[in-house]
Amino acid sequence: METALTELTGVRHPIVQTGMGWVAGPRLVTATARAGALGILASATMTADELRAAVVKVKSRTDAPFGVNLRADAADARERVRIIVEEGVRVASFALAPSRELIAELKDAGVVVVPSVGARRHAEKIAAWGADAVIVQGAEGGGHTGEVATSVLLPQVVDAVDIPVVAAGGFHDGRGLVAALAYGAAGIAMGTRFLLTSDSPVPDPVKAAYLAATVGDVTVTTAVDGLPHRMLRTDLVASLERAGRARALAEAVRRAARFRKLSGLSWARMVRDGLAMKHGRDLSWSQVLLAANTPMLLRAAMVEGRTDLGVMASGQIAGMIEDLPSCEDLVRRVMSEAHHVLRTLPSPEGVGPWP
Structure with a gap:
C-alpha cells in the first residue's frame, strides 16, 4: 500500500x-x-x-x-x-x-x-x-x-x-x-499497540496490567506533573489525586528520594528540571518534584516492572487490545x-x- x-x-x-x-x-x-x-x-x-x-x-x-x-x-x-x-x-x-x-x-x-x-x-x-x-x-x-x-x-x-x-x-x-x-x-x-507486542521490552507483569485494563481503566490526570496525562488508573494515580497539598508534597519527596538513588541525579538537578517544567504553568511544589521525576516514574514501571511505584502511560485503545x-x-x-x-x-x- x-x-x-x-x-x-x-x-x-x-x-x-x-x-x-x-x-x-x-x-x-x-x-x-x-x-x-x-x-x-x-x-x-x-x-x-x-x-x-x-x-x-x-x-x-x-x-x-x-x-x-x-x-x-x-x-x-x-x-x-x-x-x-x-x-x-x-x-x-x-x-x-x-x-x-x-x-x-x-x-x-x-x-x-x-x-x-x-x-x-x-x-x-x-x-x-x-x-x-x-x-x-x-x-x-x-x-x-x-x-x-x-x-x-x-x-x-x-x-x-x-x-x-x-x-x-x-x-x-x-x-x-x-x-x-x-x-x-x-x-x-x-504507541500502545506496539508496546503490547512480544518484541516490546516492557516486563510481562506490566503487559498483563495493560491487557487486563478496560477502556474505563485508562484515565487522564493532572495529578502526576500538572499536565493532562493519559495513563492506566492505578493505586498510585488514585492516591496522588486524593492527596491534599501537604500529603502530596510529602509523598513526592519520598518518591523523589527513591528515584534520585535510581537515576543518580542530584537534588539540585531534579529541582531545576522541575522548575523548568513549572515555568508558565500553575504547578504545586509536589508537582514540580513529580514533573522532574516523570521519566523515572515511567521507568519504574516500563523497565523495573514496579507498577506500585511507577506510572503507565496508555492510549484508550489499551482497553481493546487482547494479545501480544x-x-x-x-x-x-x-x-x-x-x-x-x-x-x-x-x-x-x-x-x-x-x-
Whole structure:
C-alpha cells in the first residue's frame, strides 16, 4: 500500500511505531523496521552516547529505514541532530515543535523531519517552517495529550496543511488505518499497540496490567506533573489525586528520594528540571518534584516492572487490545485487515465492493 508516507520515508507500510521513552529502544525499533513499518527510537531517555550506540545497533540488525525522536528543548539537541546526520538516520521525529533552524539543518542533510503535534495551529506552524510531514495525536492517545478527539482533530489538520499527515490516537487495527486514509491521512502511528507486542521490552507483569485494563481503566490526570496525562488508573494515580497539598508534597519527596538513588541525579538537578517544567504553568511544589521525576516514574514501571511505584502511560485503545503478537505479525495483520475492509466496502453506486 503506497501512500505519501511510504514514498517519503521508504517504508513498505503506512504504519509508524511511536517513540515511547524506555520502550522504543533498539529491540522494538529493529522488529518494527523488519516488519516494514517505521520504527522510531525514543532518545529523550538516553544520553547522547547511548543514542549513538542505539542507532548503530539498529543499523547492524536491519537495512530498513527507521527514525529517532528528539526533544527540541533538550540542552544537547544539536549534538543529537549531529548524531542523526552522521549515522544516516532516515527520519527525525520531535515530541515538541522544533525551531525553523533545526528543521532546516536536518533537511539540508537529507533527513526527513516529522514533528508530532496535538493542535491544528501547531501543525500549521511547523508546516510553514518546512517540516516534511506531521504526526497529529488526538485525545485518545497515551501520555501527554490534548482535549480534541482524533476524529475531529485529524480532518482539521488535513485541511489546514499541504504536507502528509499521520494519524495517532486510538489506532490498533486495519479498520483504523482505512478510516485514517478516508480522512485524508497518509498513515497511522501507534504507541500502545506496539508496546503490547512480544518484541516490546516492557516486563510481562506490566503487559498483563495493560491487557487486563478496560477502556474505563485508562484515565487522564493532572495529578502526576500538572499536565493532562493519559495513563492506566492505578493505586498510585488514585492516591496522588486524593492527596491534599501537604500529603502530596510529602509523598513526592519520598518518591523523589527513591528515584534520585535510581537515576543518580542530584537534588539540585531534579529541582531545576522541575522548575523548568513549572515555568508558565500553575504547578504545586509536589508537582514540580513529580514533573522532574516523570521519566523515572515511567521507568519504574516500563523497565523495573514496579507498577506500585511507577506510572503507565496508555492510549484508550489499551482497553481493546487482547494479545501480544510480534511486530511482524501485527503489521501483517493490520495490512491484511485494511485490504479486506477496502475490498468489502460498498461501491459508490451501492452495487458490490470496490474494484
